[in-house]
Amino acid sequence: MQNQKYKAAIIGASGFTGSELARILSQHPQVEIKYITSESHQGRPFSDLHPQFLNIIDQALVSAEDIDVSSLDVIFLALPHGVSMDFVKKWKDSNCKIIDLSGDFRLASPEVYEAWYGKPHTYVEGFEGAAYGQPELFAEDIKRSSLIANPGCYPTASILSLAPLFFDNMVQNHSVVIDAKSGLTGAGVKASDTTHFSNVNENFKAYGVGVHRHTIEIEEQFSHLSDGEVQIQFTPHLLPIDRGILVTSYAKTKKLTTQEELLSLYQNFYADKPFVRVKTSVPSIKDVRGSHFCDIYPFWDKRTQRVVAIAAIDNLLKGAASQAVHNMNLVLGIEETAGLNQIPLRP
Ligand SMILES: NC(=O)C1=CN([C@@H]2O[C@H](COP(=O)(O)OP(=O)(O)OC[C@H]3O[C@@H](n4cnc5c(N)ncnc54)[C@H](OP(=O)(O)O)[C@@H]3O)[C@@H](O)[C@H]2O)C=CC1
Numbered sequence: 001m002q003n004q005k006y007k008a009a010i011i012g013a014s015g016f017t018g019s020e021l022a023r024i025l026s027q028h029p030q031v032e033i034k035y036i037t038s039e040s041h042q043g044r045p046f047s048d049l050h051p052q053f054l055n056i057i058d059q060a061l062v063s064a065e066d067i068d069v070s071s072l073d074v075i076f077l078a079l080p081h082g083v084s085m086d087f088v089k090k091w092k093d094s095n096c097k098i099i100d101l102s103g104d105f106r107l108a109s110p111e112v113y114e115a116w117y118g119k120p121h122t123y124v125e126g127f128e129g130a131a132y133g134q135p136e137l138f139a140e141d142i143k144r145s146s147l148i149a150n151p152g153c154y155p156t157a158s159i160l161s162l163a164p165l166f167f168d169n170m171v172q173n174h175s176v177v178i179d180a181k182s183g184l185t186g187a188g189v190k191a192s193d194t195t196h197f198s199n200v201n202e203n204f205k206a207y208g209v210g211v212h213r214h215t216i217e218i219e220e221q222f223s224h225l226s227d228g229e230v231q232i233q234f235t236p237h238l239l240p241i242d243r244g245i246l247v248t249s250y251a252k253t254k255k256l257t258t259q260e261e262l263l264s265l266y267q268n269f270y271a272d273k274p275f276v277r278v279k280t281s282v283p284s285i286k287d288v289r290g291s292h293f294c295d296i297y298p299f300w301d302k303r304t305q306r307v308v309a310i311a312a313i314d315n316l317l318k319g320a321a322s323q324a325v326h327n328m329n330l331v332l333g334i335e336e337t338a339g340l341n342q343i344p345l346r347p
């Protein structure tokens with residue numbers, strides 16, 4: 001029903017992805033934002049906390065404890081991992097679709113979660129029936145699920161950069177290296193030593209080498225796509241910019257011979273995916289900033305016999321908030337592209 005307005009709540013709206021969700025949902029033709037929550041700022045107008053919303057969203061932030069979930073169709077959890085799981089448990093029997101932006105339900109099992117997140121999971125039953133919310137790859141699972149685990153930002157760009165190769169079983173195992181760079185908003189709204197201006201400004205560094213939790217998330221999805229055990233080398237880096245992710249993925253392939261063959265493989269794979277743009281030149285972060293696009297350039301290096309796939313996304317949007325809205329469109333049966341037509345902000 002095109003005129004129906006679905007009622008939504010954004011939980012954790014004082015943070016970065018919560019405010020981006022509000023920006024997108026406030027312009028979505030089929031959504032009414034019923035509640036916006038914050039525990040530390042309850043009672044304050046949303047636009048007081050996020051001044052860009054002045055005269056657009058002035059409604060007061062409320063505590064998540066005070067919302068009436070029976071009046072809602074969809075709940076977005078823009079909360080830290082380890083916190084989301086308690087809300088999923090609490091609202092599991094509501095009729096709402098829950099879209100969780102955290103990593104709490106993205107992995108295959110509570111045991112894998114504990115191994116990579118370093119703490120036990122407190123709602124293990126939630127894993128059953130949770131869909132991994134990568135709309136380009138798992139739309140049918142997403143449509144059937146009541147709990148959607150929105151992918152991480154690095155995994156979104158990394159998975160999309162090599163999915164066509166894994167889907168066709170063309171990658172030589174253990175050959176994949178993913179070098180990823182993210183803007184600072186990926187670290188969330190809370191200030192820390194890592195995000196201190198003088199530690200970031202005019203600086204560039206790697207972190208989480210060999211141990212970042214997105215390694216397993218990417219490995220699981222590649223294994224799922226190719227029906228085999230995939231191991232990757234994943235290294236994230238912190239860029240001195242607000243938003244955006246650029247990944248460069250390297251893979252040895254089994255049977256590729258030309259650039260044309262590689263390009264048509266990617267073009268065919270993403271032919272009916274409106275938000276993945278396969279390019280014939282390198283993408284940059286400003287080509288996608290502020291939008292739901294993922295731009296990918298697949299390059300076949302004949303000399304080294306490697307594929308180099310470069311992908312760019314906006315971490316707060318395709319890597320989080322707009323991806324969550326894309327998942328909402330799928331699960332509520334709304335036109336897939338509704339509310340997601342933002343043109344990238346350049347310059
Ligand atoms: N930033 C990004 O680029 C991406 C983030 N994600 C994931 O999305 C989720 C939200 O991310 P983001 O918006 O960046 O996070 P932020 O840190 O910016 O915001 C999270 C919000 O959660 C609320 N909150 C509720 N309970 C707690 C708690 N116990 N500890 C800390 N905060 C709490 C806080 O609001 P209040 O206290 O007001 O209630 C806070 O503002 C996270 O799980 C993140 O990993 C995923 C992909 C990309």
Ligand SMILES: CC(=O)N[C@@H](CCC(=O)OP(=O)(O)O)C(=O)O
Nearest residue numbers: 102103152153154182183186187
């Ligand atoms: C720059 C930066 O710090 N990025 C975050 C990832 C953000 C994200 O997508 O993380 P989740 O899996 O927690 O949702 C990090 O490396 O921890």
